[in-house]
Amino acid sequence: MTNQVAIVQIRGWLQEARRVAVLTGAGISAESGIPTFRGTGGLWRNFPAEQLATPEAFARDPALVWEWYDWRRAVVAEKSPNPGHFALAEMERQHPSVTLITQNVDGLHDLAGSASPLKLHGDIWQVRCTQCDYRATNREVPLTPIPPRCSCGAVLRPDIVWFGEALPEGVLRNAWAAAQIADLFLVVGTSALVQPAASLPRLALERHARVVEINLEHTPLSRHCDISLRGASGEILPLLLGD
Ligand code: BV8
Ligand code: ZN
DSSP states (O other): OOHHHHHHHHHHHHHHOSSEEEEEOTHHHHTTTOOOSSSGGGOBTTBOHHHHSSHHHHHHOHHHHHHHHHHHHHHHHTOOOOHHHHHHHHHHHHSSOEEEEEOOOSOHHHHHTOSOOEETTEEEEEEEESSSSOEEEOOOSSOSSSSOBOTTSSBEEEEEOOTTSOOOHHHHHHHHHHHHHOSEEEEESOOSOSTTTTHHHHHHHHTTOEEEEEESSOOTTGGGSSEEEESOHHHHGGGGSOO
């Protein structure tokens, strides 16, 4: 099936669908210039993300982990949403029921106008205290000092879900519920490796929803999808919108 035929098919499914769920990963932000996790630009000082984005790494060396986030915050602060983010925000406006679920922490869906993305892995602009219940938005770039401290004296951490940590309960419950009732599930720019996010499209498949993947590459999900489109999300997503 050529991409053109597939796009016409997906537009038809979008018009028919009563409830749409969308899961995005780092790939949707790649065209905004934000390196993906497992792509070539995904490393930082030769550290793989899995080695830094853990509570153990933070306990061992909070300054090093904060230097990584400070670098990523500085990168994200200069980037803008791309046509893929804007197309999903427009899809939310055009279609009566779209639930946007994202693994990304860069906040670009919010900037593109998406109403209330379900942020499975948190938000790079949120910090929280490791001791008390202080939690706040912090957009300081660069951060000083590193590591930042709470007024209670304890070290602050990024309000982000690290490997080995549970996802925010309410967000995950809402994402699960959206996957269960969707009759069309779009999976955009994710390697479909990280759990439990990667289980959401599987759940939709089990419920016989139509599942469409948009990715530059083949993923473990590709062969299970009704359509797996090879291409850039910034080019494809705008083509799915109604006139
Ligand atoms: C948990 C925050 C339990 C950090 C992130 C063994 C088997 C199965 C599971 C596990 C296992 N060992 C450990 C686990 C669990 C683990 C996991 O899944 N590990 C994986 C690596 C195997 N999961 C966890 O630890 C989760 N927690 O399980 O807790 C628990 C339960 C109860 C109580 C206590 C504990 C927590 C996972 C969350 C980790 N945090 N992010 C930060 O961002 O700083 S995950 C991180 O990976 C990012 O959020 C990222 O979004 C996410 C997924 O990556 P992708 O978004 O898919 O990005 P990637 O680079 O991989 O892929 C990009 C894709 O885009 C590619 O396919 C590429 O082709 C495509 N692309 C590129 N450009 C474009 C494009 N597509 C379209 N257009 C383009 N232009
Ligand atoms: Zn505190």
